[in-house]
Amino acid sequence: MAAAVSSDGLGQEVPNKRVILKRYVAGFPTEDDMEVVTGTARLAVPPGSASMVVKNLYVSCDPYMRGRMTKHDKASYVPDFVVGEALVNFGVCKVIASGHPDFKVGDLVWGMTGWEEYTFVPKPESFFKINHPELPLSYYTGVLGMPGLTAWAGFFDVGKPNKGDYVFVSAASGAVGQLVGQFAKLTGCYVVGSAGSDEKVNLLKSKFGFDEAFNYKKEQDLDAALRRYFPEGIDIYFENVGGRTLEAVLSNMRNHGRIPTCGMISQYNLEEPEGVHNLFEIVAKRVRMEGFMVFEYYGQYHKFEQDMAGYLKEGKINYVEDIADGLEKAPAALIGLFTGRNVGKQLVAVARE
Amino acid sequence: MAAAVSSDGLGQEVPNKRVILKRYVAGFPTEDDMEVVTGTARLAVPPGSASMVVKNLYVSCDPYMRGRMTKHDKASYVPDFVVGEALVNFGVCKVIASGHPDFKVGDLVWGMTGWEEYTFVPKPESFFKINHPELPLSYYTGVLGMPGLTAWAGFFDVGKPNKGDYVFVSAASGAVGQLVGQFAKLTGCYVVGSAGSDEKVNLLKSKFGFDEAFNYKKEQDLDAALRRYFPEGIDIYFENVGGRTLEAVLSNMRNHGRIPTCGMISQYNLEEPEGVHNLFEIVAKRVRMEGFMVFEYYGQYHKFEQDMAGYLKEGKINYVEDIADGLEKAPAALIGLFTGRNVGKQLVAVARE
Numbered sequence: 001m002a003a004a005v006s007s008d009g010l011g012q013e014v015p016n017k018r019v020i021l022k023r024y025v026a027g028f029p030t031e032d033d034m035e036v037v038t039g040t041a042r043l044a045v046p047p048g049s050a051s052m053v054v055k056n057l058y059v060s061c062d063p064y065m066r067g068r069m070t071k072h073d074k075a076s077y078v079p080d081f082v083v084g085e086a087l088v089n090f091g092v093c094k095v096i097a098s099g100h101p102d103f104k105v106g107d108l109v110w111g112m113t114g115w116e117e118y119t120f121v122p123k124p125e126s127f128f129k130i131n132h133p134e135l136p137l138s139y140y141t142g143v144l145g146m147p148g149l150t151a152w153a154g155f156f157d158v159g160k161p162n163k164g165d166y167v168f169v170s171a172a173s174g175a176v177g178q179l180v181g182q183f184a185k186l187t188g189c190y191v192v193g194s195a196g197s198d199e200k201v202n203l204l205k206s207k208f209g210f211d212e213a214f215n216y217k218k219e220q221d222l223d224a225a226l227r228r229y230f231p232e233g234i235d236i237y238f239e240n241v242g243g244r245t246l247e248a249v250l251s252n253m254r255n256h257g258r259i260p261t262c263g264m265i266s267q268y269n270l271e272e273p274e275g276v277h278n279l280f281e282i283v284a285k286r287v288r289m290e291g292f293m294v295f296e297y298y299g300q301y302h303k304f305e306q307d308m309a310g311y312l313k314e315g316k317i318n319y320v321e322d323i324a325d326g327l328e329k330a331p332a333a334l335i336g337l338f339t340g341r342n343v344g345k346q347l348v349a350v351a352r353e
Numbered sequence: 354m355a356a357a358v359s360s361d362g363l364g365q366e367v368p369n370k371r372v373i374l375k376r377y378v379a380g381f382p383t384e385d386d387m388e389v390v391t392g393t394a395r396l397a398v399p400p401g402s403a404s405m406v407v408k409n410l411y412v413s414c415d416p417y418m419r420g421r422m423t424k425h426d427k428a429s430y431v432p433d434f435v436v437g438e439a440l441v442n443f444g445v446c447k448v449i450a451s452g453h454p455d456f457k458v459g460d461l462v463w464g465m466t467g468w469e470e471y472t473f474v475p476k477p478e479s480f481f482k483i484n485h486p487e488l489p490l491s492y493y494t495g496v497l498g499m500p501g502l503t504a505w506a507g508f509f510d511v512g513k514p515n516k517g518d519y520v521f522v523s524a525a526s527g528a529v530g531q532l533v534g535q536f537a538k539l540t541g542c543y544v545v546g547s548a549g550s551d552e553k554v555n556l557l558k559s560k561f562g563f564d565e566a567f568n569y570k571k572e573q574d575l576d577a578a579l580r581r582y583f584p585e586g587i588d589i590y591f592e593n594v595g596g597r598t599l600e601a602v603l604s605n606m607r608n609h610g611r612i613p614t615c616g617m618i619s620q621y622n623l624e625e626p627e628g629v630h631n632l633f634e635i636v637a638k639r640v641r642m643e644g645f646m647v648f649e650y651y652g653q654y655h656k657f658e659q660d661m662a663g664y665l666k667e668g669k670i671n672y673v674e675d676i677a678d679g680l681e682k683a684p685a686a687l688i689g690l691f692t693g694r695n696v697g698k699q700l701v702a703v704a705r706e
């Protein structure tokens with residue numbers, strides 16, 4: 001594994017498989033918008049620099065990446081990907097060269113890395129050390145990483161749940177949703193989830209302990225379905241999908257209901273997003289709809305990691321992931337998020353080691 | 354004024370002019386949906402009852418009354434009016450008979466009364482005493498009454514303003530809007546209002562101290578107008594109108610912006626409400642959109658009344674009202690809210706005295 005240092009001090013040059021963006025996307029992305037190519041990487045850092053080089057073990061597939069595949073005129077909340085360059089996203093990595101005092105060769109870390117075998121990291125400060133390597137390392141792309149913190153912050157800090165609340169979660173079997181449902185149960189709430197297949201619905205009830213679950217693709221009338229599952233109305237709607245689902249939920253909110261607004265995946269590929277027509281419900285029911293971004297909670301990450309590692313070890317939280325093997329499978333895994341092909345948290349194993 | 358008690362103990366029977374609902378409304382209401390008729394009233398309360406009879410001095414015209422003119426299958430947040438009965442809404446009244454220990458003949462009060470000359474009030478507890486009769490009594494339908502408390506609660510409690518915030522107010526010259534703008538200035542905010550005529554725009558700048566104001570009917574592109582007035586974006590949008598205005602605002606919110614969601618008057622008469630297509634901005638900008646209802650703040654009314662009476666006497670708050678003379682004018686005054694005919698707070702003088 002250790003790379004022989006080359007004469008110019010920049011380390012051995014090795015082949016580096018990468019998934020690059022081939023073109024900016026409008027509408028639904030396809031595998032063809034990306035390409036798996038082989039470049040090169042240097043396995044050492046420039047002398048005197050505080051950078052590092054990491055070997056990528058697992059990279060995460062996350063819905064927000066869709067936004068980065070489009071060219072924006074006005075800066076978005078996150079930078080656009082660069083055509084011809086590797087995609088970037090959260091991953092679990094091993095440090096193989098470092099000039100940074102806080103990171104040493106062999107450290108296991110997670111942070112924003114490339115969809116490639118080796119990544120040069122100019123600013124290692126944004127990476128987190130992995131404090132629980134006894135748990136599966138892949139968990140740091142999900143339950144112990146960004147999506148886990150998202151579920152935790154969104155449900156507890158934004159949702160402000162009370163025991164006995166009626167909670168609805170959309171995209172409920174996904175990375176974020178499966179955890180929100182289990183947090184709701186730990187809090188003593190009644191929780192119902194929706195998902196896009198019977199297999200997922202089954203998982204929600206049998207594995208994640210949702211009180212009820214339904215396949216939204218089989219419901220002609222989502223409003224009627226929600227009335228059936230929530231005769232008293234909904235106190236907390238954890239919003240993952242937006243559009244028509246949000247509209248149906250708004251009609252079923254209770255007074256003082258809360259909508260932690262995490263994402264709207266049903267809208268990410270539409271060139272003309274759907275309209276929501278019943279926002280007056282926000283006034284009539286005194287609803288609080290509040291957006292949040294996980295990156296504003298990174299300051300609380302270590303507290304979260306500790307709590308979550310505890311829950312996992314005690315068996316209080318179950319977790320399901322969907323692992324694609326090898327960077328070759330990464331483009332299909334990413335676009336599969338938008339058709340619901342993933343069952344549980346989608347990630348890519350770059351190198352199991 | 355004192356009515357001779359009749360032999361049956363129920364007081365003199367007098368003619369009672371009333372504005373009744375003629376039929377339930379769909380779409381835009383017309384004067385013809387109401388009718389001014391003459392009934393009768395008794396000017397005494399049944400012996401032993403804790404009810405009261407009031408003489409109505411001023412009644413208020415409020416947008417939310419539109420909802421009460423429609424028959425709802427599912428209970429709304431406020432009861433539907435009854436066809437053939439007088440409309441009911443907030444008014445300023447004089448007690449002319451009372452069996453209630455807290456209210457005596459001659460007291461000036463405000464509360465939920467009828468659109469008629471005399472109203473029998475079975476439960477006087479919901480009425481507030483008027484503590485500042487030295488100010489114009491009509492103010493208790495507005496700046497010292499329900500709309501004043503609405504502006505105060507929505508701006509301060511829901512909006513959570515900070516000095517220096519960029520504030521946008523729609524329907525800005527109306528009962529609520531004119532006060533929100535002035536609260537914003539008292540807080541040290543930058544405030545821009547929109548209204549539907551040049552006369553109103555002028556009033557916003559000259560009388561209410563808005564930093565800027567514009568006539569939304571003259572703007573082809575509301576989004577562009579908002580970008581012009583808020584190059585840095587909007588921290589607080591006080592939402593009075595909904596629909597396309599909300600959509601344009603969402604694109605111009607700043608990170609952590611707040612939308613105290615007070616009402617959506619542009620939607621009240623539409624059989625198919627407009628869709629809002631860019632709700633993902635709530636996630637991207639971490640916006641809090643929160644509905645509220647003034648009736649949840651009545652417990653703080655006396656504190657509010659005292660503060661507001663002080664502001665008015667010190668000249669810190671200006672106030673403009675639009676008074677229709679006599680119940681005959683009430684139907685036109687009410688429907689005028691939906692075409693913007695009112696300049697300032699719309700009310701009806703039933704009897705000046």
Ligand SMILES: NC(=O)c1ccc[n+]([C@@H]2O[C@H](COP(=O)([O-])OP(=O)(O)OC[C@H]3O[C@@H](n4cnc5c(N)ncnc54)[C@H](OP(=O)(O)O)[C@@H]3O)[C@@H](O)[C@H]2O)c1
Pocket residue numbers: 062063064146147150171172173174175176177194195196197200240241261262263264265266267292293294295337338339340341342344345346636
């Ligand atoms: N605010 C933040 O900081 C933050 C952070 C992380 C994630 N998020 C958001 O959280 C949400 C969930 O993310 P995740 O990582 O947990 O993804 P995920 O749920 O693991 O995967 C996406 C799932 O969304 C569902 N879906 C796709 N298209 C849909 C559509 N048109 N209508 C309804 N459902 C659809 C699919 O499940 P079905 O089979 O059930 O349809 C798919 O499996 C996303 O909106 C994401 O953008 C936000």
Ligand SMILES: NC(=O)c1ccc[n+]([C@@H]2O[C@H](COP(=O)([O-])OP(=O)(O)OC[C@H]3O[C@@H](n4cnc5c(N)ncnc54)[C@H](OP(=O)(O)O)[C@@H]3O)[C@@H](O)[C@H]2O)c1
Pocket residue numbers: 283415416417499500503524525526527528529530547548549550553593594614615616617618619620645646647648690691692693694695697698699
């Ligand atoms: N949540 C609560 O507890 C509560 C309490 C009181 C009031 N409210 C709400 O607060 C808002 C303002 O009420 P208010 O009493 O102060 O009324 P107001 O502003 O005095 O009168 C209504 C004004 O709305 C504007 N308007 C009418 N139709 C419109 C449209 N299609 N698009 C844009 N503007 C339109 C008109 O002004 P222009 O000439 O400027 O168009 C009209 O003068 C309403 O939405 C009301 O329902 C809520």
